[in-house]
Amino acid sequence: xxxxxxxxxxxxxxxxxxxxxxxxxxxxxxxxxxxxxxxxxxxxxxxxxxxxxxxxxxxxxxxxxxxxxxxxxxxxxxxxxxxxxxxxxxxxxxxxxxxxxxxxxxxxxxx
Amino acid sequence: xxxxxxxxxxxxxxxxxxxxxxxxxxxxxxxxxxxxxxxxxxxxxxxxxxxxxxxxxxxxxxxxxxxxxxxxxxxxxxxxxxxxxxxxxxxxxxxxxxxxxxxxxxxxxxxxx
Numbered sequence: 003x004x005x006x007x008x009x010x011x012x013x014x015x016x017x018x019x020x021x022x023x024x025x026x027x028x029x030x031x032x033x034x035x036x037x038x039x040x041x042x043x044x045x046x047x048x049x050x051x052x053x054x055x056x057x058x059x060x061x062x063x064x065x066x067x068x069x070x071x072x073x074x075x076x077x078x079x080x081x082x083x084x085x086x087x088x089x090x091x092x093x094x095x096x097x098x099x100x101x102x103x104x105x106x107x108x109x110x111x112x113x
Numbered sequence: 114x115x116x117x118x119x120x121x122x123x124x125x126x127x128x129x130x131x132x133x134x135x136x137x138x139x140x141x142x143x144x145x146x147x148x149x150x151x152x153x154x155x156x157x158x159x160x161x162x163x164x165x166x167x168x169x170x171x172x173x174x175x176x177x178x179x180x181x182x183x184x185x186x187x188x189x190x191x192x193x194x195x196x197x198x199x200x201x202x203x204x205x206x207x208x209x210x211x212x213x214x215x216x217x218x219x220x221x222x223x224x225x226x
Contacts, residue, residue: 034213036213036214044219045115045203045217045218045219045220046156046203046217047115047217048214048216051213051214091155091156095211095213098169099210099211100158100161100169101158101215103155103156103158104155105155106155106156
């Protein structure tokens with residue numbers, strides 16, 4: 003079955019710098035890759051997603067890239083701000099239409 | 114507000130007891146998912162229901178059970194509770210059984226003492 007690995011588990015960056023979180027997946031049939039942001043004690047919320055027929059998608063300071071050949075996708079956050087501090091989860095939809103989740107990355111923005 | 118409603122928000126109970134968590138999906142959504150999140154841990158998928166039928170099962174313990182009712186709300190029953198069951202339990206919903214985007218509720222905090 004599908005397996006999603008997410009790295010790093012913790013990422014600390016200076017405010018204003020960029021942050022990159024990477025996920026790899028194993029099921030080549032996976033075709034949908036969302037990213038969720040979870041602030042402390044809150045619910046996970048979708049921030050961006052990408053389908054397998056595109057290689058990149060942007061939404062203001064957030065972008066996601068997908069490399070189907072290498073089976074990895076990444077979240078890029080530019081000009082990081084204190085409110086970007088949260089746990090970020092990637093996921094991949096497998097051939098059984100189930101979302102398989104990464105373990106999460108704790109992003110810390112240092113002032 | 115995601116439109117997914119969970120009750121109760123907080124619950125404290127003793128070991129060995131049984132509790133029921135309730136979830137109302139977004140209007141029009143037919144799929145309901147339950148997740149468990151222990152402190153500083155990831156999202157553990159428990160079970161999915163679609164239009165009243167079990168659709169997928171994850172790492173759900175035999176002490177736990179769930180159902181989805183004709184009005185599409187869902188309940189997660191946790192019995193013979195142990196200290197390790199203390200966690201945040203999320204319900205999520207999506208329009209279809211293979212829904213791409215799922216929308217999470219605010220969660221139910223369960224503390225077992």
